[in-house]
Amino acid sequence: MSAPPALRWRKLGLIFDPDEHRLPADCIGWAQSPQPVVFEDFVRIFFSTRSLDAGAPGKFVSRVAYVDVAKDLSQVIGVSQRPVIEPGSLGTFDEHGIFPMQVIRNEGALWGYTCGWSRRVSVSVETAIGLAVSHDGGVSFERVGAGPILAASPQEPFLVGDGHVRKIGDTFHMWYIFGTTWRRYAADQEPDRTYKIGHATSPDGICWTKDEGRQIVADTLGPDESQALPSVIEVDGRHHMFFCYRHSSDFRTNPDRGYRLGHAWSDDLVTWTRDDSCAPGPTAGDWDSDMLAYPSVFECDGQTYLLYNGNAFGRRGFGAAVLLC
Amino acid sequence: MHRWRKLGLVFNPLDHPGRPWLDGFAQAPSTVLLDDRIRVYFSCRPPADADGSYVSYSAWVDLDRADPTRVLKVADEPVLDLGETGTFDEFGTYPFSVVRDGDLYRGYYAGWTRCESVPFNTAIGMATSRDGARFERYGRGPIIGYTPDEPFVMSGPKIRRFDGTWYLFYIAGRLWKVVEGRPEPVYKIRMATSADGICWTKLGRDLIESRVEPDEAQASPDVFFHNGRYHMFFCYRYSSHYRGREFGYRIGYAHSTDLVRWTRDDGLAGIDISVQGWDAEMISYPHVFQTDGRIFMAYLGNEVGRHGFGLAELEGELT
Numbered sequence: 248m249s250a251p252p253a254l255r256w257r258k259l260g261l262i263f264d265p266d267e268h269r270l271p272a273d274c275i276g277w278a279q280s281p282q283p284v285v286f287e288d289f290v291r292i293f294f295s296t297r298s299l300d301a302g303a304p305g306k307f308v309s310r311v312a313y314v315d316v317a318k319d320l321s322q323v324i325g326v327s328q329r330p331v332i333e334p335g336s337l338g339t340f341d342e343h344g345i346f347p348m349q350v351i352r353n354e355g356a357l358w359g360y361t362c363g364w365s366r367r368v369s370v371s372v373e374t375a376i377g378l379a380v381s382h383d384g385g386v387s388f389e390r391v392g393a394g395p396i397l398a399a400s401p402q403e404p405f406l407v408g409d410g411h412v413r414k415i416g417d418t419f420h421m422w423y424i425f426g427t428t429w430r431r432y433a434a435d436q437e438p439d440r441t442y443k444i445g446h447a448t449s450p451d452g453i454c455w456t457k458d459e460g461r462q463i464v465a466d467t468l469g470p471d472e473s474q475a476l477p478s479v480i481e482v483d484g485r486h487h488m489f490f491c492y493r494h495s496s497d498f499r500t501n502p503d504r505g506y507r508l509g510h511a512w513s514d515d516l517v518t519w520t521r522d523d524s525c526a527p528g529p530t531a532g533d534w535d536s537d538m539l540a541y542p543s544v545f546e547c548d549g550q551t552y553l554l555y556n557g558n559a560f561g562r563r564g565f566g567a568a569v570l571l572c
Numbered sequence: 573m574h575r576w577r578k579l580g581l582v583f584n585p586l587d588h589p590g591r592p593w594l595d596g597f598a599q600a601p602s603t604v605l606l607d608d609r610i611r612v613y614f615s616c617r618p619p620a621d622a623d624g625s626y627v628s629y630s631a632w633v634d635l636d637r638a639d640p641t642r643v644l645k646v647a648d649e650p651v652l653d654l655g656e657t658g659t660f661d662e663f664g665t666y667p668f669s670v671v672r673d674g675d676l677y678r679g680y681y682a683g684w685t686r687c688e689s690v691p692f693n694t695a696i697g698m699a700t701s702r703d704g705a706r707f708e709r710y711g712r713g714p715i716i717g718y719t720p721d722e723p724f725v726m727s728g729p730k731i732r733r734f735d736g737t738w739y740l741f742y743i744a745g746r747l748w749k750v751v752e753g754r755p756e757p758v759y760k761i762r763m764a765t766s767a768d769g770i771c772w773t774k775l776g777r778d779l780i781e782s783r784v785e786p787d788e789a790q791a792s793p794d795v796f797f798h799n800g801r802y803h804m805f806f807c808y809r810y811s812s813h814y815r816g817r818e819f820g821y822r823i824g825y826a827h828s829t830d831l832v833r834w835t836r837d838d839g840l841a842g843i844d845i846s847v848q849g850w851d852a853e854m855i856s857y858p859h860v861f862q863t864d865g866r867i868f869m870a871y872l873g874n875e876v877g878r879h880g881f882g883l884a885e886l887e888g889e890l891t
Contacts (some may be wrong), residue, residue, distance in 0.1 A: 303688070337726050337755060338690040366688035370658040373685075375718060392720020399695065401711025404659050429658030438657055460711075502880035 254487065254510070254525040256553060256568040261534045262320050264564040265296060271312050271329045279309075279561035280347030280541040281554040282478060284357060285384060286350050289315045289324055290547060291330065291385055292554065294360075294565065295346035299524065308334060309344030309364065313385060318548055320567050322387045332359070332379055332388040337443050340375040340395050347476065347541065350385060351410050353452055357381040359388050360421070362408035363395065370429045370438050374408035375399070376421075378453060396453060397423065402460025404431070409476050412452060419449040422488065425460075442486040442494040444474045444488075446516075464490065464511045465521050468541035471495040474509065480544045482551065482570070486513045489526055489542040489553060502537035508555060527553065527568050534558060534566065541565075574825070574842030576869055576884035579641050581789075581850050583633050584880040588646045592630045595619045599877035600667030600792065601870035602730065603861045604677065604704060609644055610863060611704060612870060613651070613679070614881060615666035616870040627654060630668035630681060630880045632705070637863055640883055647686055651707045652699055660685055660714050662792075667792075667857075670704065671731045677701040678769055681739060682727040683714060690748050690755045694727040696740070698770070716742065716764060716772055724748075725757050727874075728791050731769075734802075738766040739831065741793035741804075743811065749787055751812045758811050761793040763831070779834050780806065782824055785810035793833070796860040798867070798890045802828045805841065805869065808857040815875075817845070821856030823871065843869065843884055849877050857881075 267277040274296040282293040297307040306379050310330040316323055332348070335341035341363020349360045361377040375395035379388035399405050406426030413420050425445050429438040443462040447455040466472040477490045488511045494504035508526035511519040530534050535557030542555040551570035557563065585594050598614040605611075612633050617626045624745040625641040629650035636642040655661035661683025678703065682694040695714035699707035716726055722827045724747025750756075761779045764772040780851060782788040793806045804826045810819035825841035826834040846852045851873030859870045867886040873879060 337749075337750070338693070338757075339725065340718060342689055367658070368686035368688060369662055373658075378720070390720075392723065392828070394718040394720045394723030396720060398717045398719075399660060399713040400717060401698075401713045404711065404713030405874070406658075429656075431657075440658070482875070485851055 253522070254482070255571045256527045257571055258527060258530065259320060259567040259569060261557070261564055261566040262316060263292070263294075263314050263323060268314070268323070268326045268564065270296050271327055272298055272310055274310055274312070277561055278314075279556055279566040280543070281556070281565040282347055282349045282543050283545045283547075283552075283554060284350050284352065285318070285545065285547050286384070288318070289316055290320065291315050292565075293348055293350055293385065295344070295348070300343070303366075307344070309346035310334075311345050311348045311359075311361075319550075320552060327386070330363070330499060331381070331385060332390075335363060335365075335390075336393060339363070339393050340373070340398070343372075347409065347542075348379075350381075351412055351414075353414070357385050357388075358412075358445055358452060360410040360412050362410065363562075370440070374406050376407055376410040376423060390471055391453070394467045397421070397447065397455050397457070400459060403445065403457065406440055408442075411477050411479065414452070414478055415516070417450070419452040420479070421447045421449065421455060422463075422479055423447065424477070432493070439496050440470055441473050442475065444477050444490060464488070464509070464519050467509070467521065467523065468492065468494055473498075475506075476541045476543075478543045480546065480551065486516060487525065487544070488512070488519060489544050491540040491542060492553075506540035508539045508542050508559075527555075534563060573840050575887040576843040578843075578851075579883040579885060579886050581882045582635065582641050582870075583614070586879075591646075591648070593618045594646075594649055595633065596634075597628075597877050598880040599628075599872060600728070600857045601667045602667070602857050602871075603859065603870070603882045604670050604672060605637075605863060606634070606704075607698055608667055610640055610861070612881075613668045613670055614877075615668060625686070626664075627686065628664035628666035629654075630665050630679075640863070640868060643671040647705065649706070651701070651749060652681070652709070655683060655709075655712065655813050657685070658684070659712050661697055662686075664693070665697075667728055669729050669731045671733060673769065673798070677704040677707070678731065679707050680715075680729040680731045682729060690757075693724050696729045696742060705712070710770070715770065716740065716774075719774060721776060722762065722774065723869060725759050727759065728793065730792070730794055732795055734797060734831070738769045739795070740764045740766070740772060741795055742793055743793070747787065749811050756811060756814075758787045758789050759791065761790045761806060762791075774815065775832065779832075780804070780824070780836055783824070783831070783836065783838065784808065784810060789814075791821075791869050792859070796862075796890070798862070802831055802836060803860070803890055804828070805858040805860055807858060809854075809856075814875070817853040819852035821876065823855050823858050843871070850874055851882060
């Protein structure tokens with residue numbers, strides 16, 4: 248194997264600012280983890296936005312909505328009038344929100360892989376991956392069941408989430424994250440989590456076999472690196488994964504420890520070689536000066552695009568970059 | 573109808589002081605036969621914390637094989653510590669069911685975590701032991717977790733091996749039903765099979781039809797092979813106001829020849845609440861075992877085992 252030439256990107260800037268649009272269901276802001284599906288005349292980009300939780304003052308519930316944009320991502324066409332999926336019922340894994348939801352085309356429908364959130368007492372949250380199906384182009388999704396399709400297991404004890412699915416040949420591949428530790432970094436702080444990227448395969452997209460407990464992408468920040476939102480695309484016969492990574496503590500407001508975009512490549516989908524130089528970095532003074540997070544890479548009309556969030560985890564929406572050939 | 577002769581309360585945790593983790597309760601008894609004794613695993617609790625919340629541990633008591641109403645020894649420490657922060661068994665390991673596998677003891681247990689909208693969630697873990705006294709986790713996460721049609725409250729494991737196949741009978745939550753502002757769990761009896769006790773395939777349906785109401789909660793699916801068929805004793809309760817005599821736990825019964833199709837006939841259970849005493853309000857969490865030609869049932873009484881467990885002995889046949 249030889250190292251590939253570095254991928255180079257041209258930034259297109261912020262393409263959707265939620266504060267400039269009316270959001271559905273009393274959502275008050277944020278447009279996190281953009282997830283595209285290409286249609287004939289537009290690109291439908293699902294994202295997670297937030298409403299206040301009436302039952303838990305000061306807390307949010309993540310809701311999935313979408314925005315339709317022109318195929319060159321140059322303009323917004325419209326925003327969904329309501330969230331595409333209802334919150335989970337009492338006690339279920341996705342009761343307190345879905346963030347993110349990746350959508351693929353499968354069997355003539357749209358399949359949404361949800362990352363469901365439910366709140367805990369000793370730690371803030373637990374997550375698992377669910378499946379919901381849409382037969383109306385993504386306007387509404389129905390769950391295949393009240394429980395998840397991928398969740399905690401012996402060597403992946405918590406925080407299974409961020410599923411990203413691609414069908415390659417006859418096999419469905421899912422890249423996702425699993426938690427490794429909840430640690431209190433200072434006595435007066437709540438526990439912070441660390442998670443890593445894992446891999447599972449499936450013949451049908453529903454029933455999955457994990458590569459149990461194996462972290463597939465090496466750390467660059469050491470064992471306390473958290474890795475999230477893997478997104479995989481094939482470019483010139485080689486698989487490229489984009490994800491985001493950060494320190495596991497003091498990452499929310501300290502720009503030196505917050506999310507950046509990472510990258511790894513593979514020829515066999517088993518061994519991944521990390522090379523973050525292939526991912527865009529921050530631009531001083533711009534909307535992504537302090538943070539880049541939640542990437543999603545896709546092709547449209549012969550171009551390869553990277554959607555991502557900027558400062559403050561997507562409080563002001565998401566932008567894009569286009570791959571230079 | 574089967575006939576069980578009650579032998580009374582056999583193990584009361586209050587009779588064994590000096591163990592801070594054993595302040596009360598001896599729940600969900602399950603046995604392993606040793607040379608001269610019957611080891612009964614049970615689950616117990618230290619005092620509640622300032623918020624009134626409990627954690628639970630599992631431990632064991634050895635009973636005399638010749639006279640199972642006689643206690644020989646009580647464990648000096650729980651079989652397992654609580655799980656680390658954020659894991660599925662951080663706040664409890666209850667119940668605990670053990671099977672011998674060559675030189676190894678394998679324990680299957682429900683781990684407890686605490687949630688915000690509902691009081692708890694559970695999933696099923698596995699731990700192993702060389703001496704049957706102290707166990708080590710197989711992993712930090714559960715071995716039977718949540719799936720689309722078993723979304724929460726995976727609990728009550730009972731491990732069995734029949735004809736080389738591993739069977740895990742357990743319960744899966746169906747609904748959190750809000751009763752007078754309080755979420756109450758409804759759960760049903762399910763089953764999974766395995767070739768190695770580690771990698772499990774869920775059957776994916778309820779084994780026992782509901783009888784007293786659609787939201788009947790079922791627990792403690794205890795399967796015992798005898799006289800050419802499988803017998804399941806279990807317990808069931810109403811979904812509301814079940815903490816008292818009228819709607820609380822009772823012991824039910826079903827039989828099967830293939831472990832998949834079960835015929836429920838609670839009228840054959842042959843054991844009910846007493847007129848007075850430690851099991852006059854409710855009876856629950858049956859476990860049937862055989863030793864030296866005698867068949868016993870360990871079970872819980874009032875307040876689901878707060879005062880310990882008792883024994884009954886079968887008179888006549890289990891048919």
